[in-house]
Amino acid sequence: MDKKVIAVIVLVVIAVGGYFLIKGQYPAAVQTPATEQSGTEATTQPSSATQAENTVRYTDSGFTPSTLNVKKGETVIFKNESGQGMWTASALHPTHRLYPTTGGCLGSTFDACAGIQPGNSWSFEFDVAGTWKYHNHLNPAHTGTIVVE
Ligand SMILES: [Cu+2]
Structure with a gap:
């Protein structure tokens, strides 16, 4: 027991x-x-912080920020937050030849070549240093500038 x-x-x-x-x-x-x-x-x-810095928002009042500084080789995301199509393209309208890379649909490759619908985005890698103006091909009064250093 x-x-x-x-x-x-x-x-x-x-x-x-x-x-x-x-x-x-x-x-x-x-x-x-x-x-x-x-x-x-x-x-x-x-x-994620650097990605946010390289984002241009497109609203009904235009591109924000109107001028964005990036480093050579960086990608800029253009976000369409407006209620209309956003066709981001290099200056000058309508030939789009300022950004010096050929092979785009009209001139430069810096050209979305289509209207990006609201809520969607388009991105482009800037490999050439300089000051590059662009616009919305569907509303050329809306312009912006990318400064590549
Ligand atoms: Cu244009």
């Missing part, structure tokens, strides 16, 4: 001890991925 009682006590001690061992490890296991997550968040933040 005494041996049985001792055996039960030993089993309870092992079970309780094991429970606390597992419980003690749990918060540590949860904490490790949490710190890893905050680490990756910190590294992804700068790249």
